Amino acid sequence: MSDDTTGLLVTKVSENSAVALQIDDVIVAIDGKAVGDDGTVELRESELVSFEWLVTCKGADEPTTFSVLRHGERLELAGTLAPLPPIVPRTNGFDCSAEYVIIGGLVFTRLTCPMIEDKRSKNTSQAVFDLIHFQLARSFAPKAPSDDGEEAEQVLILAEILAAPLNYGYAMGLWKVLDTLNGSKIRSLRALHTAYTQYTGEFFEFSFSHGGDGIVLDAAQCRQSEAEILRMHAIPSIASKGVLAQSAK
Numbered sequence: 001m002s003d004d005t006t007g008l009l010v011t012k013v014s015e016n017s018a019v020a021l022q023i024d025d026v027i028v029a030i031d032g033k034a035v036g037d038d039g040t041v042e043l044r045e046s047e048l049v050s051f052e053w054l055v056t057c058k059g060a061d062e063p064t065t066f067s068v069l070r071h072g073e074r075l076e077l078a079g080t081l082a083p084l085p086p087i088v089p090r091t092n093g094f095d096c097s098a099e100y101v102i103i104g105g106l107v108f109t110r111l112t113c114p115m116i117e118d119k120r121s122k123n124t125s126q127a128v129f130d131l132i133h134f135q136l137a138r139s140f141a142p143k144a145p146s147d148d149g150e151e152a153e154q155v156l157i158l159a160e161i162l163a164a165p166l167n168y169g170y171a172m173g174l175w176k177v178l179d180t181l182n183g184s185k186i187r188s189l190r191a192l193h194t195a196y197t198q199y200t201g202e203f204f205e206f207s208f209s210h211g212g213d214g215i216v217l218d219a220a221q222c223r224q225s226e227a228e229i230l231r232m233h234a235i236p237s238i239a240s241k242g243v244l245a246q247s248a249k
Helices: 052-056 113-121 125-136 189-198 219-224 226-232 241-247
Strands: 026-030 040-044 047-050 063-070 073-080 100-103 106-110 156-161 176-181 203-210 215-218
Touching: 040 052, 047 052, 100 189, 106 189, 176 189, 189 241, 203 219, 215 219, 219 226
Parallel strands: none
Antiparallel strands: 026 063, 040 047, 063 073, 100 106, 106 156, 156 176, 176 203, 203 215
């Protein structure tokens, strides 16, 4: 690579990338426009804008070409780009709704932007920002639905603990991000509901990747206490209509 060559260094690549970029590639041009070290391209004479403009101004299914330097060799790559799936849903009624699963009084729901905004309005900003920072810093992004029917990954949180004898001693405090149930990674509320209803073991062991220690509940007591917990808190079902509909498929 010559001393006068400029370009944008690739430091991270999505596993679902539509272009075969690799870490440490140097993008020197996009659609024939030279890319500076600071990620800018020339829009008009002496007018620089972010390279993202070349991508976001395109219509759907319009391809993008990349000129890159890899190990000193220049390569031409092309692909059709699309927006990255958001880590959490953004708009109530559009890409998210109020869904939940209750296990032994533990209320699990999907983390969404409307929930974050609600927390922010209640002066719990630091806790919210800590949670957001944790999710953004994760080494992987949630996976989109696959062609074989595998569902999209959701960020699940323990949002509340409803008072009940079997969960006595567990304090709620801040939101907790659900990691595993009985050692298995849980990808969605539907998967959580299925794991709960189909489990035949003695205990439910919940682990959390953010927000505190694990929780262990007696499985038989969870099922025996369902009706009483729902009655005490005026809740119609252990899972929301959307989760029940997905589980029935």
